[in-house]
Amino acid sequence: MSGQKKNLPHDLFRHDSVPLNKNEYFSLWKNWNQLLDGKRTYLRPLRDRRVLSVSGVFRRPLARPWALEFQEPLLDLVEDYPDNDIVQEMIKILCQRYVHFKRTRGDGSCFYRAFFFSYLENLGQMQDSQAEVTRLMEHVAVSRENFCRLKWDKAYFLNPEEYFSSVASELNHLVNSVANGLSSDELQKRSLQEMMPLRVISLLRLLAETEIRTRIDDYKPFIPGKVNVNQY
Numbered sequence: 001m002s003g004q005k006k007n008l009p010h011d012l013f014r015h016d017s018v019p020l021n022k023n024e025y026f027s028l029w030k031n032w033n034q035l036l037d038g039k040r041t042y043l044r045p046l047r048d049r050r051v052l053s054v055s056g057v058f059r060r061p062l063a064r065p066w067a068l069e070f071q072e073p074l075l076d077l078v079e080d081y082p083d084n085d086i087v088q089e090m091i092k093i094l095c096q097r098y099v100h101f102k103r104t105r106g107d108g109s110c111f112y113r114a115f116f117f118s119y120l121e122n123l124g125q126m127q128d129s130q131a132e133v134t135r136l137m138e139h140v141a142v143s144r145e146n147f148c149r150l151k152w153d154k155a156y157f158l159n160p161e162e163y164f165s166s167v168a169s170e171l172n173h174l175v176n177s178v179a180n181g182l183s184s185d186e187l188q189k190r191s192l193q194e195m196m197p198l199r200v201i202s203l204l205r206l207l208a209e210t211e212i213r214t215r216i217d218d219y220k221p222f223i224p225g226k227v228n229v230n231q232y
Helices: 001-007 024-029 072-079 085-094 110-125 130-148 160-178 184-192 199-216 216-222
Strands: 070-075 100-104
Touching: 070 072, 070 110, 070 184, 072 100, 085 216, 100 110, 100 130, 110 130, 110 160, 110 184, 130 160, 130 199, 160 199
Parallel strands: none
Antiparallel strands: 070 100
């Protein structure tokens, strides 16, 4: 622990949250409740932490410097699979409809980050983007009602309803910024600086979990292994 302290920056900062300096962090780290209340920031995940892959096997995340990288020609992806004719053919089929792609860091949140960034890009191009924002936030409001009916471990939140409302407010601010003209280039810039609020990513996870736990019978057949829906 003493070795880690020496290498830490003076301030540990997360976008849209109250920063902790390193002395405050180490005074609180034993009481993790105070670090997970949704209002204080916290350390990044360890570099060697493992994430669950599609196959169900834990693996190390890809060591990419940026959470979301710059646009590349889709056909260039063929070079990543020189010995896999099947994947090469799949990429060529995708090239019939798509031209570019962006790589995202495989850190366990890659799907949510990629989906959300693509959604925001498309939102900015909609003629009636404000109507889409209204539709989205109406669905979030319905999910909030379902969320509040579920039981949540205090290891996640001290106050579940307050946390959900807080991150939903951040989502609302972000999508309205895009609807009001925040450009794709500015979104990319924020992503490169990792200013894309991670708490919004956590909200996407909560929305997914709330949906699954609210409709257990519908999703139970898709849960892998010998775990129940709540464990999954």
